[in-house]
Amino acid sequence: MKLTVVSAGLSSPSSTRLLADRLTAATLGNVDAEVEVIELRDLATEIAGHFVTGFPPARLAAALDAVAAADGLIAVTPVFAASYSGLFKSFFDVIDKDALTGTPVLLGATGGTARHSLVTEHALRPLFTYLRALVLPTAVYAASEDWGEDGLSHRITRAGAELARFMTPAVRTTAAVHAPDLDTAAAIAPRSPAGAITSTLPADGFRVVPFEQRLAALRAE
Structure with a gap:
């Protein structure tokens, strides 16, 4: 199985990438999968060029193929203006509209304050529901004060276990059949x-x- 991780962090090191790595580790603790990590900051120029030309350069095309071929996807963004970042949205804007149908997706976001903790529900979840992905019930938001807290670790562990469960072939096949009618993984x-x-x-x-x-x-x- 293949697990693709998309991180939209802009700095290096980045709390967004840290959250993505911890979600990946929690998932791999429950399922054996090959992991590919996509750092969107390395593809920013290619994404912008794709909007203008309509053709993805080689590196971007490989990233899009990795997302489309994934048995499970982890997508993590920093919060910008109370929503996902423009870079994050731009990447998923150039993905084929059917590429994520039935794919289990674990959502994550990072921000400086807990006031933006619902960004996963009012911004991220509708985006991936529109793409007909299987959005998992547990999404993980990490504010600055959450790092090192047991609550964050618990949410990461639970979210990773959910993604691992829905990456299994039998469950994913059921999800792919019913994905157009689903809002959450619980619906299957x-x-x-x-x-x-x-x-x-x-x-x-x-x-x-x-x-x-x-x-x-x-x-x-």
């Missing part, structure tokens, strides 16, 4: 004609509760 959980999915995710996957049992529990409350 196993269902039965008389079943309902609970919001609790046990360690071994989704738990199906018969509708009659759930209705009886609601009436008893």
Whole structure:
């Protein structure tokens, strides 16, 4: 399997790349995959040229192919003006509209303050939903004060485990079939004609509760 990581950090070293690396390590702790990291700051000129010419230079074409061929994608951006960076958006603007259909995507973002923590939900998630990717339920935002905190480590570990699970061939095949109708990975959980999915995710996957049992529990409350 192949895991592609896209980092839109502009500095070196970069907290965005650090978050991308930690998410990658958490994923690889649960699945065996070949990793390719794409640093968008190295492709900025090529991305701009593609907008003008309509043809990607060799390095950019290779990066686009790596994203399209991925069994799983980690995409991390710094926050600019309360949203993703222009470089990050420009890269995904030049990707073929069908390249990410059914691909499980783990979202990450970094910023200087916790006030922008919802950027993954109001900016990143709609972008990848539009591209018909399988956007995982857990996204990770890291503010400056989060580094070294247990809360961030816990979110990274949980997100990596989710991505690893949805990279497995059987789950990804199901996702690819249903991706146009999905908002989150939870939407492809196993269902039965008389079943309902609970919001609790046990360690071994989704738990199906018969509708009659759930209705009886609601009436008893």
